[in-house]
Amino acid sequence: MNDTPRLRVIDACAAQADDQKLVLRLPNDADPMALANGPDGLTGVERIELHFPHFTDGRAYSQAYLLRRRLRFTGDLRATGDVQIDQLLQIARTGFSSAVLKEGLDAADASRHLEQFAGFYQRDLAGNQRTA
Amino acid sequence: MYRYTEFDKAFVKSRAAQFRDQLERWESGQLSEDDFRPLRLLNGWYVQRHAPMLRVAVPYGELSSAQLRILARIAREYDTPSQSVYHSAMDAQAKLGSTQLPTNTAHFTTRTNVQFNWIPLDKAADVMDLLASVDMHGIQTSGNCIRNISCDERAGVAVDEIADPRPFAELMRQWTTLHPEFAYLPRKFKIAITGATEDRAATDWHDVGLRMIRNNAGELGFRVSVGGGMGRTPMIATVLREFLPWNQIMNYIEAVVRVYNRYGRRDNKYKARIKILVKAEGEQYIDDVEEEFRQIVELDGGPHTIPQVELDRVTAAFVAPVPVIHEGTVASMDAAASARFDRWVRRNVASHKDAALRIVTLSFKRLGQAPGDASAEQLERLADLADRFSSGEVRVTHTQNIVLPWVAAADLQALWEEASELGLASTNIGLMTDIIACPGGDFCALANARSIPIAQALADRYQDIDELDDIGDIDVHISGCINSCGHHHSGHIGVLGVDKDGKEWYQITLGGADGSEGSGKAQPGKVIGPSFSATEVPDAIEAILGTYRELREHREKGRYELFIETLRRTGLDPFKAAANGARAKEEVPA
Numbered sequence: 001m002n003d004t005p006r007l008r009v010i011d012a013c014a015a016q017a018d019d020q021k022l023v024l025r026l027p028n029d030a031d032p033m034a035l036a037n038g039p040d041g042l043t044g045v046e047r048i049e050l051h052f053p054h055f056t057d058g059r060a061y062s063q064a065y066l067l068r069r070r071l072r073f074t075g076d077l078r079a080t081g082d083v084q085i086d087q088l089l090q091i092a093r094t095g096f097s098s099a100v101l102k103e104g105l106d107a108a109d110a111s112r113h114l115e116q117f118a119g120f121y122q123r124d125l126a127g128n129q130r131t132a
Numbered sequence: 133m134y135r136y137t138e139f140d141k142a143f144v145k146s147r148a149a150q151f152r153d154q155l156e157r158w159e160s161g162q163l164s165e166d167d168f169r170p171l172r173l174l175n176g177w178y179v180q181r182h183a184p185m186l187r188v189a190v191p192y193g194e195l196s197s198a199q200l201r202i203l204a205r206i207a208r209e210y211d212t213p214s215q216s217v218y219h220s221a222m223d224a225q226a227k228l229g230s231t232q233l234p235t236n237t238a239h240f241t242t243r244t245n246v247q248f249n250w251i252p253l254d255k256a257a258d259v260m261d262l263l264a265s266v267d268m269h270g271i272q273t274s275g276n277c278i279r280n281i282s283c284d285e286r287a288g289v290a291v292d293e294i295a296d297p298r299p300f301a302e303l304m305r306q307w308t309t310l311h312p313e314f315a316y317l318p319r320k321f322k323i324a325i326t327g328a329t330e331d332r333a334a335t336d337w338h339d340v341g342l343r344m345i346r347n348n349a350g351e352l353g354f355r356v357s358v359g360g361g362m363g364r365t366p367m368i369a370t371v372l373r374e375f376l377p378w379n380q381i382m383n384y385i386e387a388v389v390r391v392y393n394r395y396g397r398r399d400n401k402y403k404a405r406i407k408i409l410v411k412a413e414g415e416q417y418i419d420d421v422e423e424e425f426r427q428i429v430e431l432d433g434g435p436h437t438i439p440q441v442e443l444d445r446v447t448a449a450f451v452a453p454v455p456v457i458h459e460g461t462v463a464s465m466d467a468a469a470s471a472r473f474d475r476w477v478r479r480n481v482a483s484h485k486d487a488a489l490r491i492v493t494l495s496f497k498r499l500g501q502a503p504g505d506a507s508a509e510q511l512e513r514l515a516d517l518a519d520r521f522s523s524g525e526v527r528v529t530h531t532q533n534i535v536l537p538w539v540a541a542a543d544l545q546a547l548w549e550e551a552s553e554l555g556l557a558s559t560n561i562g563l564m565t566d567i568i569a570c571p572g573g574d575f576c577a578l579a580n581a582r583s584i585p586i587a588q589a590l591a592d593r594y595q596d597i598d599e600l601d602d603i604g605d606i607d608v609h610i611s612g613c614i615n616s617c618g619h620h621h622s623g624h625i626g627v628l629g630v631d632k633d634g635k636e637w638y639q640i641t642l643g644g645a646d647g648s649e650g651s652g653k654a655q656p657g658k659v660i661g662p663s664f665s666a667t668e669v670p671d672a673i674e675a676i677l678g679t680y681r682e683l684r685e686h687r688e689k690g691r692y693e694l695f696i697e698t699l700r701r702t703g704l705d706p707f708k709a710a711a712n713g714a715r716a717k718e719e720v721p722a
Contacts, residue, residue: 031394056170056276058316062393065313070431086154086163086171093312116153117146119139121306123435 007088008098009110015100021046021076028052028059032066042073050096052081061094068095085113093120133194133525134302134449136267143309147271148264151175152257159254174277174315176270177256181577182221182233183213184256186248187273188263190528192283192301192325193244197515197524202266203238203246204511210259211236211508213250228582228636229666230574238511240496240504242568242619243322244282244528245273249575271309276317276404278308278389284326284333285529288450289491289537291483295344295352297327299447300381303438307382314389318396319404321389322361334530334646336360336369336654337622339406340388345375352378358388358421359410362616366656367407372418379443380429382436387425391417453523455489457540465545473548475597476559481544484537490544492522492536493529494551495558495566499591502584503569504532513554521547530619531568533561562650563600564608564677565591568619572612572629573636579612581629581636581666586610589670603677605650606695621656622646624696625673630663637663640672642707643699651696660708668716675710 024045026032036042048067050060060079067073079091079099088110091099101107136144151172158168172178176187188203195203212235213221221233239247251259263269272279281301288296304323308314314321324333327344335341341357353375360369376384392406395413410417428434465473482491494514497503506514514534518526521543522536529535534556539547551557560566567590570576572583587610594600609623613630620626626641644657664672677695683702684693699707 055167056316057398058276058314059394059398061313061316062390065390070427084167086167090312090315116150117310118142120312121143121309122311 007092007096007110007114009088009107010098010100011105011107012101012103014107015080023047023049025049025080026051026063028057028063030063032063032071036071042071042075045073045075047076047078048073049078049080052079052083052087055082055084055087061090064091064094064096085109088113089116093122133196134191134298134446141264141267144264144267144269144271147175147269147310148257148260151260155253155257170275170316172256173274174272175260176273177253178274179253179577180249180575181573181579182224182575183217183250184253185575186251186256186259186270187241188246188248188268188270189273189280190245190268191305192281192287192298193285193528193530194298195526195528196266197518197526199266199268200511200515200518200526202262202268204508204515206248206251206259206262207236207238207506207511208508210251210255211238211248214252217250217252225574228573230582230585233574234502234505234507236508238506238508239502239571240506240528240532240534242530242532242570242617243280244285244530245280246528247571249571274320275315276319276321277315278311278317278321278323281305281308282322282324282333282338282530284328284331285527285535286332286482286491286537287327287527288452289484289486289489290328290330291485292329293327293485294329294346295327296447296450297325297342297344298450299443300342300344300378301325302446302449303442304382304385307436314393317389317393318398319401319406321392321406323385330649331647332530334619334622334648334654336647337362337619338369340385341369342381344378347375354378354381356381356384356388359407360654361405361407362619362621362656363405364402364614365405365407366616366621367411368654368656369407370410370418372421379438379440380425380434382438383428383434384421384425386436387421387428391420391424395420452486453525453538455486455538455540456521456523456543457488458520458543458546462545462549472559473545475601476548476557477544479559479563480557480561481539488541490539490541492539492544492547493561494534494536494556495560496533496556497560497566497591498555498558499588499595501555502571503567503587510554510556514556517547517550517554531566533566559597560600562605562607564594564603564606565600567591567608567610568623569610570612570618572610572618576612576617578615579629580614580631581612581638583610583612583618583627583629586627586638586666586669589666590673593670593674602681604692604694607644607646607651608673609644619646620644622651622654623657624651624699625676626657627669632663636666638666638669639663640669640676640711642676642704643696645696650694652700658704660704660711664711664715668714671714671716672711675714676707679707679710 324338325342356373357369527535573579611618611620641657645651647654
């Protein structure tokens with residue numbers, strides 16, 4: 001098993017009830033760096049939601065990197081939209097901490113997809129690195 | 133060659149298992165066709181005109197004999213369509229005029245990968261397991277991600293080398309493999325690298341082109357150019373850095389790719405390559421990359437700075453093998469054989485940085501087979517040649533030939549004799565019949581016209597070796613559509629298949645260059661007029677070559693001007709006139 005931190009994978013229907021926090025929703029063409037320089041910055045933000053309009057649109061991966069690595073955002077970073085089982089590993093590795101699966105998919109299927117590799121070449125934001 | 137560690141081997145096997153799982157979920161209906169397609173593409177599986185196509189990655193073009201034997205086995209045992217698939221394919225192609233479609237064959241591509249055209253999808257997972265047994269895979273050979281890195285085929289053995297680029301190519305292979313941030317870029321992304329003064333990797337035609345250089349202080353670094361590419365908008369890369377210290381290369385490429393991932397166009401796939409972003413944004417793009425690079429280094433801590441110890445570790449994997457030198461003597465040749473052998477040595481054999489060795493190019497351009505095609509039997513015998521004469525190693529070239537990089541000078545005759553028996557000793561490297569061609573309309577779903585019959589017609593016409601020698605060095609490149617897999621833009625003579633009213637037509641371009649010394653600075657060719665029919669193309673090219681032979685001047689050392697030199701000196705007009713004069717009178721293109 002690799003050391004990818006547990007990504008909280010949420011069924012689409014369960015996500016509706018999970019809405020108590022101060023949430024910032026960013027479209028995938030927004031610049032996270034501009035946000036940090038804005039008047040309020042990220043102060044008080046408990047969760048940032050990044051959107052995948054289609055799973056093949058990879059802009060939110062770079063946003064996640066910038067938020068986690070460069071802006072040191074420590075709250076919940078959530079993937080929404082066309083989130084498929086086969087993207088969860090990348091989502092975990094770019095610094096997301098939760099993901100809302102596309103409607104109809106079962107979060108119970110997720111865990112084995114997060115454990116398919118013993119390690120990766122890149123030192124990514126999930127703390128993975130090569131083990132040999 | 134780089135030897136896979138236990139980590140590398142386990143990684144490739146995990147990927148094969150992941151793909152098997154995805155394939156099974158698609159077969160059982162859990163994954164829809166639309167959701168499966170990008171996943172299979174990221175593993176090199178296309179669905180083409182008649183059947184699936186598998187593209188196997190050959191990192192920076194290096195193959196071992198053990199890998200060749202597995203490719204031979206895949207060709208023999210798996211590259212076989214069912215009778216019904218083959219019959220319907222033959223029926224469809226017969227309407228275009230094709231009378232044969234090779235099966236049980238591997239194809240070397242212009243990005244130094246290997247393709248198979250007939251493997252059924254239900255055998256896909258078994259083939260991936262077989263590939264994994266020799267550390268091979270199809271990871272990122274398709275899809276909108278960072279593709280296989282291509283390299284100088286003479287890396288590590290070239291006499292004009294500043295530094296061996298392979299350790300860097302390997303470090304980049306590792307860094308790009310399943311990079312989580314860059315698997316869904318706006319479009320595909322291709323990197324080429326060379327460490328020699330001569331550019332044999334067409335670096336300026338790539339999304340990122342890297343040339344190793346030394347600065348005035350003698351330090352090693354990269355000249356980094358970005359935004360080259362072919363397709364419907366051919367573009368030559370822009371130099372972003374004249375000198376980047378070697379240890380910063382991955383931080384810098386991360387900046388290049390991140391800016392592209394964020395700002396590259398996604399609304400139109402024909403405008404989604406990085407070249408369009410570089411062209412549209414100009415200086416702004418360069419400033420954005422430089423700022424991102426600064427922040428990666430200063431704020432993120434330069435996470436991909438290559439430590440010297442890591443470079444040393446990877447470099448140690450590329451130690452030169454102990455050359456295989458055979459005992460005994462070769463049979464004496466008669467005068468005619470001796471002349472043929474000498475000619476082959478002059479044309480297909482190059483000097484090596486080890487004076488006792490030579491670099492030999494085996495030609496995969498010969499009558500009866502498509503450019504870059506190898507049968508299962510030929511792959512098997514090629515593996516034997518590699519073991520006997522080249523320390524078990526070969527290189528795939530972007531011109532779709534095979535290089536043996538470690539041949540003892542004393543073995544050349546024995547190698548030539550065996551390669552001749554195999555049909556791999558055509559004395560034509562760099563000549564008229566060393567044609568680059570994509571699979572075209574015989575196999576590819578995107579093609580507008582067939583490429584292989586044009587290549588074959590030209591090969592048929594130019595079999596006289598004295599005539600070939602007289603025409604001299606020339607690059608003829610054929611693509612079946614504007615996607616340009618056959619690199620027609622960079623051909624001195626380029627042929628592009630176009631579709632007009634459902635019929636095959638061909639545009640001819642002149643004056644393209646791949647950026648090598650002989651061809652001059654990289655540039656796309658210019659279209660010379662309305663398109664030609666398939667039967668007119670060889671006549672038009674013959675007329676163009678005839679014009680060259682009339683107009684060329686003598687140069688120093690008793691040699692003639694090369695075709696491309698004459699073309700540059702006189703301009704295109706006389707060549708255009710000759711080509712247009714060769715049109716059939718009864719056929720009028722639409």
